Amino acid sequence: MTRYLSTNRVDAPESGRLRVFCFPYAGGGASAYARWQRGLDAHGAGVEVLPVQLPGREGRASEPRFTDLDALVDDLDAQLDDDLDAPHAFYGHSMGALIAYALAHQRQRRGAPCPRRSS
Numbered sequence: 001m002t003r004y005l006s007t008n009r010v011d012a013p014e015s016g017r018l019r020v021f022c023f024p025y026a027g028g029g030a031s032a033y034a035r036w037q038r039g040l041d042a043h044g045a046g047v048e049v050l051p052v053q054l055p056g057r058e059g060r061a062s063e064p065r066f067t068d069l070d071a072l073v074d075d076l077d078a079q080l081d082d083d084l085d086a087p088h089a090f091y092g093h094s095m096g097a098l099i100a101y102a103l104a105h106q107r108q109r110r111g112a113p114c115p116r117r118s119s
Contacts, residue, residue, distance in 0.1 A: 002079040003060070004052050006030065017048045018116065019088040021080070024051070024095030029058035032093070050083070052076075052096075073102045081112065090115045 017066075022033040030051035037049040054072075056065030066072035076099070084107070092100035108114050 002083065004054070004076065004079050005050055005073045005083065006053065012078055018085055018112045019045055019048045019050055020088050021084075021088060021100070021115075022049060022051045023055070023092035024054065024064065026095035027057075028093075028096075029053060031058060032083070041043075047089075052080075061063070069102055072099065073106050076103050077106055077112075086112075088115050 002032055008080070020028070020063065022036070024030060024032050030053040033051035036051075037050055040049060055063035066075070072102055080103075090100035090104055104115050
């Protein structure tokens with residue numbers, strides 16, 4: 001279990017469910033995506049929503065924030081690596097989109113499993 005993902009999540013994804021890692025906007029937290037799972041389930045979307053909680057926000061407020069994108073992406077890549085072995089997608093809003101893109105690019109460069117989609 002990584003500190004970037006909620007402790008409430010199901011460890012084993014349901015068969016056939018695409019994991020969607022959601023990166024928040026600048027200054028935002030994982031709670032921005034708190035209702036997405038219920039809404040998507042109601043529409044039969046077949047995804048597992050995984051809000052990413054960055055340091056310095058919400059439950060991680062006491063941790064220092066990253067001020068360097070490369071350092072953040074390196075840490076995310078290392079911490080989320082095991083969770084990114086199953087089919088997945090990235091969603092990021094504003095700064096979250098930049099983080100998602102940078103993480104996808106780094107994983108592609110090193111030959112690690114990449115997202116099926118990134119937006």
